[in-house]
Amino acid sequence: MRAEPDASAGSADMVYEALRRKFSNGELAPAERLTEAALAEELGVSRTPIREAIGRLRADGLVVGAAKGVAVATLSGDEVRQLYVLRARLEGLAAELAAQRQSRGELAPKEVRLIREAAESVAAAPTPRAAAMANLALHRAIGRSAGNPMLLDALGRVWDRIAVSTVSNLSDSAWMQVVEQQHDEVISAIEDGRPEVARAAAEQHIDAALEQYLRTH
Structure with a gap:
């Protein structure tokens, strides 16, 4: 039987904008760790759009790779x-x-x-x-x-x-x-x-x- 589509499918843009707002509002501290599991629970979506949004944030230079997830980029x-x-x-x-x-x-x-x-x-x-x-x-x-x-x-x-x-x-x-x-x-x-x-x-x-x-x- 074909599985029902994930309710979060296509929501990567929404997740990305939600996370961008966190940066804009100064809610995230430099070097703060972000995990897919925690973000998925907070935003009420699956990990797939979280993963896609994080990829875009990395391309923006807002986050960098860290143990078990990513961390907010620290500026020199x-x-x-x-x-x-x-x-x-x-x-x-x-x-x-x-x-x-x-x-x-x-x-x-x-x-x-x-x-x-x-x-x-x-x-x-x-x-x-x-x-x-x-x-x-x-x-x-x-x-x-x-x-x-x-x-x-x-x-x-x-x-x-x-x-x-x-x-x-x-x-x-x-x-x-x-x-x-x-x-x-x-x-x-x-x-x-x-x-x-x-x-x-x-x-x-x-x-x-x-x-x-x-x-x-």
């Missing part, structure tokens, strides 16, 4: 610097494109409002992890407003790899004040339709975030 100091350099340029471009769209009247008022509301959520977050999640939502909102899906995809891959550093940075109350000010500078430049100013402010913000991270690690 040089890798962190390289990722932040890339992030600064990508986020600068995103802010510039968003401001260009605003100057041409192409950015919907709702998009601008969502960016401002996201910044307010960062400032009001009760914990560093909540602040990191709100911070990612803000940067995603700016990325979407750039109107370039390829750019947003590239940014997503960078954000996932450095999410842990964001949680660490936002644990510092003094740095949080700097973040709020710098967010306002980026958003104001977008609202005013000033592409060059938006790019510079976004790049300076990410460069400063790298300096903050390196000071504490």
